[in-house]
Amino acid sequence: MPDDNRYSRQSLIPGWDQTTLDNSTVILIGVGAIGSYVATILASSGIGKLVIIEFDSIELSNLNRQLLFREEDLGKPKAEVASKRLKEINPEIEIEFYHKKMEEVKASVYEKADVIIGCLDTFIGRRWISSMAIRVKKPLILGGMFAFLGDVQVIIPYKTACFECQPLVPDEELAQACTPFGEERKKDRGEEEEVEAKLPAVATLSSIIGGMIAQESLKLILELGAPLENYMFYDGLNNATTIIPLARTEDCPACGELYKLEQIEFVAHPTETIKDLMLRLALTYGLEKPDLMVEGKLLEGKNVVENQLKEKSVAYILDKNLAKPIKIVIKIEKL
Numbered sequence: 572m573p574d575d576n577r578y579s580r581q582s583l584i585p586g587w588d589q590t591t592l593d594n595s596t597v598i599l600i601g602v603g604a605i606g607s608y609v610a611t612i613l614a615s616s617g618i619g620k621l622v623i624i625e626f627d628s629i630e631l632s633n634l635n636r637q638l639l640f641r642e643e644d645l646g647k648p649k650a651e652v653a654s655k656r657l658k659e660i661n662p663e664i665e666i667e668f669y670h671k672k673m674e675e676v677k678a679s680v681y682e683k684a685d686v687i688i689g690c691l692d693t694f695i696g697r698r699w700i701s702s703m704a705i706r707v708k709k710p711l712i713l714g715g716m717f718a719f720l721g722d723v724q725v726i727i728p729y730k731t732a733c734f735e736c737q738p739l740v741p742d743e744e745l746a747q748a749c750t751p752f753g754e755e756r757k758k759d760r761g762e763e764e765e766v767e768a769k770l771p772a773v774a775t776l777s778s779i780i781g782g783m784i785a786q787e788s789l790k791l792i793l794e795l796g797a798p799l800e801n802y803m804f805y806d807g808l809n810n811a812t813t814i815i816p817l818a819r820t821e822d823c824p825a826c827g828e829l830y831k832l833e834q835i836e837f838v839a840h841p842t843e844t845i846k847d848l849m850l851r852l853a854l855t856y857g858l859e860k861p862d863l864m865v866e867g868k869l870l871e872g873k874n875v876v877e878n879q880l881k882e883k884s885v886a887y888i889l890d891k892n893l894a895k896p897i898k899i900v901i902k903i904e905k906l
């Protein structure tokens with residue numbers, strides 16, 4: 572291979588197949604601190620297609636670590652500016668961008684990915700994209716940071732622990748944000764636009780975590796080495812890396828074997844209202860405001876269980892925190 576080829580040096584790596592990379596699609600959600608590094612690495616490595624999903628716009632306080640942006644970009648959509656800069660870095664790759672929230676992007680877009688990457692700063696966001704990855708059966712890499720601390724998780728649907736399987740999901744009170752600023756963020760909820768939490772962030776951590784994520788995605792696409800098994804915590808101040816091999820749980824509501832067999836049973840009391848039943852489901856599955864659908868119809872909260880459900884009903888729980896409804900069997904308790 573002549574040395575003037577853009578990819579000649581990486582192609583020297585045993586097992587590297589540039590054609591496979593050229594035919595692959597990566598979806599990147601969040602092109603802020605970590606996402607900027609992931610995108611730059613994947614673009615310069617010659618990923619075939621990069622789909623960027625990011626609803627945020629550029630602010631001055633982003634510029635200490637979001638290396639794709641300049642002062643002249645202030646106020647512009649991150650997705651659009653990042654796409655333009657990445658095209659300058661490597662005109663050979665295809666880029667598609669959505670200046671939208673990930674929940675507003677159709678499942679058909681996620682279905683086309685070889686790898687989905689979520690650089691998201693909230694547990695709720697991670698939970699949503701984890702359930703979408705399971706729905707479309709695509710590998711997902713999650714990463715986050717806080718000051719000199721960072722984490723990376725690689726989720727291979729139905730093979731490794733998903734976001735719901737593992738015990739790192741805090742209860743709903745803590746789930747608003749993966750930071751001590753959660754309460755502040757919670758107060759802001761309900762307003763039109765969610766206010767960005769002011770998290771301590773430095774470029775060294777975004778480059779390390781972004782580099783890890785990009786490396787894991789290249790490994791998955793090229794089938795090189797072993798994927799991260801499956802949660803890594805990094806402490807930059809103490810140079811400590813902890814890898815926690817999380818196990819799948821068979822009663823996981825998102826990917827568990829019992830769930831697949833529709834054997835998760837939830838017992839309803841005949842005289843309770845649908846609203847009370849939904850409240851118990853919300854507490855059990857850590858949801859915000861679930862709806863219950865049986866035979867294609869949403870149930871009315873004020874109705875009583877025994878008038879709405881059969882002795883055993885297959886039901887779907889829908890919630891804005893879930894991309895994939897939870898399917899369960901509701902059994903009415905015999906008095």
Ligand SMILES: [Zn+2]
Pocket residue numbers: 732733734735736737819820823824825826827
């Ligand atoms: Zn799971």
